[in-house]
Amino acid sequence: MAVHGIDLGTTYSCIAYVDDVGRPTVLRNLEGADTTPSVVFFESPGNVVVGATAKDSAVLHPDLVVSRVKRDMGQDTPRVRHGRPYTPEEISAFILRKLADDAATATGETVEEVVITVPAYFGAAERDATRKAGQIAGLQVIDIISEPIAAAITYGVLNPDQDRTILVYDLGGGTFDTTVMRIEGGDIEVVCTDGDHELGGADWDDRLAEHLAERFRQEHPDAGDPLLDKHSEQQLRRDAEDLKKTLSTRAQHTVRVMHEGRVSTVELTRAAFEELTRDLLDRTIEITRRTMETAAGKGVSSYDHVVLVGGSTKMPTVTETLQKEFQLTPRLQDPDLAVAKGAALYAFEETYRRLLRAGEPAKAQEIAARAGLTAEQQEQIAGRTIKTVASRAFGIVVTDKESRRRSVEHLVHANDALPAGVTQDFYTIDAGQTGVTVEVVEQAGTVESDDPEDNGLIAEGVLKIPPGKPAGWPIEVTFALDASGLLQVTARERETGEELELRIQIGGMSEEDVAESRAALSRVQVS
Structure with missing residues (x-):
C-alpha cells in the first residue's frame, strides 16, 4: 500500500506519492490539474463540492462557500452552512477527502496513510487541528511535518551529493515563513524558523481587489461599493487573483470591473502592482532578516542557496528584492509542488524506517525494491535524521x-x-x-x-x-x-500521584468529537 504526502494549502492543495521507480509524483485530480483549490461548496446538507467547481460557485452562492479555512486552524471559529456549524477541522477534512479520493481514482489504490504538511510557524494548536482534520477524513496521519522541511527533502533528493546551508523562503497562498537549514549527508537540521501565518498571496489578492473597487468607485461615485455586494465581491476577488498571476509574466494588464450594470476598465502595470503591495513584501523581508539574525547567533554566517517555495514566489519582485536586500540569488524550485513531493518522500522513508524498527526487514525490502532503491540508497534512508525546532514558545x-x-x-x-x-x-x-x-x-x-x-x-x-x-x-x-x-x-x-494530563484541544474538538465528526461526515458525498 502506497503512502502519500499532502500539501494542505490555504488557497491550493495537492497530493503526491513515490512511484514505482522511486520518483515523487504529484497525482492529478479528476479535473486534470496538479493542484486543487482549497475551496468547499456546501451544495446541500448531504453533498459537498471541493475544488475548481466550488471556487466557481463562490460567485453565485457566496454564503455556501468556504475558502482560506487554513487560517482558522487551531481556532474555535465554526462556519454555519445549511444550519449546521462546521469546524475548521471538518472543512479541511472535506478538502483532504477530495484529494484522497481523486488520488485513489488515479492509482487504483485506496489512500490510507498520509503525511500532511503545515507552515513552519504553525504552533501546537494548528498542528493538532491539522492531525484531527486528517482523522475526520478517514486517513491515518503518520506525521505532521513543516512545509520547509518537505521542500528541503525534495531539494536534498535533487542534490544528493551536496552538503548545503539553505534558506527556505516560503510564501504560500495564506502563510509565510522562513527557515534556515543545514543538509549534511542527507540529514536535515533546522537551525531556526520564523513566520506569519496571517500573511500570504491571498493578501496580495485582497490589496488588488481593494484597488479595483476603489477605481470603480472613482469612476461611478453614484453606484454602490462592489466589495459590499457578495456576488460582485467574489467576482472581483477572482479577477484580482488572475490579475496577480498575469502581472507575474506580463508588464501590464487590463481588467473589467462590473457592478450594478456599470463597467470600469482598469489598466494596471506590474510596477504599479508592486508599489501597491510593497509593504506586504517588506514584511516578508523583515521576517527573513530576523530569521537570519537568529541563525547568525547559532553560527550560520553564509548560505549556499535560497530556495523559493509557494506559488506566490513566482512574482518577479520577490527574487529581485531578495537579491537586493541580501545579495543572495534565489532559485525557484518547483514552488507549487515541491512541498507535496517532499511530504511523499518523507512518508515513504518513514514507512521504510518504521518497518525496520518493527523488525520487519522483508517488508521494508519489498517497498524499497518496488521503488527501485539501491542498497546504498536504502542505507541512507535508514539512517537519515531530521532535526527540527519549536516554532513558538x-x-x-x-x-x-x-x-x-x-x-x-x-x-x-x-x-x-x-x-x-x-x-x-x-x-x-x-x-x-x-x-x-x-x-x-x-x-x-x-x-x-x-x-x-x-x-x-x-x-x-x-x-x-x-x-x-x-x-x-x-x-x-x-x-x-x-x-x-x-x-x-x-x-x-x-x-x-494524582496526575492531570492535558492534550491540546482547540476548537472544542476532543478525540470523541473527532470520531463523531468522522462518522457524520462519512455520510456526506464529496466531489
Missing part, C-alpha cells in the same frame, strides 16, 4: 504570591531543538488549596512575552491537591513537545 500561567500578578513562565522557547522534554516544579500560593488550575499557553506574538495577553491559551485543567497542605506545596509540570511540534503537558502531585 510554550509555558504556563503563574501567579505571584505577594502581588497576585499573573505572568507566563515559558518552559519551551522558540527555536529550541525538538523533541523537547522539560520538567519543572511550581508551587501553590495559599494554604489549604484543594486544587490548582494549570493553564498552558503558546506565544501569540512575534516575540516571547511573559504577559498573558501576548500568549494564547491552548489547554487548561484542574489538578487536585490533598487537603490541609501549606502554601508552597510543589506541583511537578512536564512539557513534552515532539518532533512534529505536537505538545503534551502533564501536571503531577507527588504525594498522591
Whole structure:
C-alpha cells in the first residue's frame, strides 16, 4: 500500500506519492490539474463540492462557500452552512477527502496513510487541528511535518551529493515563513524558523481587489461599493487573483470591473502592482532578516542557496528584492509542488524506517525494491535524521504570591531543538488549596512575552491537591513537545500521584468529537 504526502494549502492543495521507480509524483485530480483549490461548496446538507467547481460557485452562492479555512486552524471559529456549524477541522477534512479520493481514482489504490504538511510557524494548536482534520477524513496521519522541511527533502533528493546551508523562503497562498537549514549527508537540521501565518498571496489578492473597487468607485461615485455586494465581491476577488498571476509574466494588464450594470476598465502595470503591495513584501523581508539574525547567533554566517517555495514566489519582485536586500540569488524550485513531493518522500522513508524498527526487514525490502532503491540508497534512508525546532514558545500561567500578578513562565522557547522534554516544579500560593488550575499557553506574538495577553491559551485543567497542605506545596509540570511540534503537558502531585494530563484541544474538538465528526461526515458525498 502506497503512502502519500499532502500539501494542505490555504488557497491550493495537492497530493503526491513515490512511484514505482522511486520518483515523487504529484497525482492529478479528476479535473486534470496538479493542484486543487482549497475551496468547499456546501451544495446541500448531504453533498459537498471541493475544488475548481466550488471556487466557481463562490460567485453565485457566496454564503455556501468556504475558502482560506487554513487560517482558522487551531481556532474555535465554526462556519454555519445549511444550519449546521462546521469546524475548521471538518472543512479541511472535506478538502483532504477530495484529494484522497481523486488520488485513489488515479492509482487504483485506496489512500490510507498520509503525511500532511503545515507552515513552519504553525504552533501546537494548528498542528493538532491539522492531525484531527486528517482523522475526520478517514486517513491515518503518520506525521505532521513543516512545509520547509518537505521542500528541503525534495531539494536534498535533487542534490544528493551536496552538503548545503539553505534558506527556505516560503510564501504560500495564506502563510509565510522562513527557515534556515543545514543538509549534511542527507540529514536535515533546522537551525531556526520564523513566520506569519496571517500573511500570504491571498493578501496580495485582497490589496488588488481593494484597488479595483476603489477605481470603480472613482469612476461611478453614484453606484454602490462592489466589495459590499457578495456576488460582485467574489467576482472581483477572482479577477484580482488572475490579475496577480498575469502581472507575474506580463508588464501590464487590463481588467473589467462590473457592478450594478456599470463597467470600469482598469489598466494596471506590474510596477504599479508592486508599489501597491510593497509593504506586504517588506514584511516578508523583515521576517527573513530576523530569521537570519537568529541563525547568525547559532553560527550560520553564509548560505549556499535560497530556495523559493509557494506559488506566490513566482512574482518577479520577490527574487529581485531578495537579491537586493541580501545579495543572495534565489532559485525557484518547483514552488507549487515541491512541498507535496517532499511530504511523499518523507512518508515513504518513514514507512521504510518504521518497518525496520518493527523488525520487519522483508517488508521494508519489498517497498524499497518496488521503488527501485539501491542498497546504498536504502542505507541512507535508514539512517537519515531530521532535526527540527519549536516554532513558538510554550509555558504556563503563574501567579505571584505577594502581588497576585499573573505572568507566563515559558518552559519551551522558540527555536529550541525538538523533541523537547522539560520538567519543572511550581508551587501553590495559599494554604489549604484543594486544587490548582494549570493553564498552558503558546506565544501569540512575534516575540516571547511573559504577559498573558501576548500568549494564547491552548489547554487548561484542574489538578487536585490533598487537603490541609501549606502554601508552597510543589506541583511537578512536564512539557513534552515532539518532533512534529505536537505538545503534551502533564501536571503531577507527588504525594498522591494524582496526575492531570492535558492534550491540546482547540476548537472544542476532543478525540470523541473527532470520531463523531468522522462518522457524520462519512455520510456526506464529496466531489
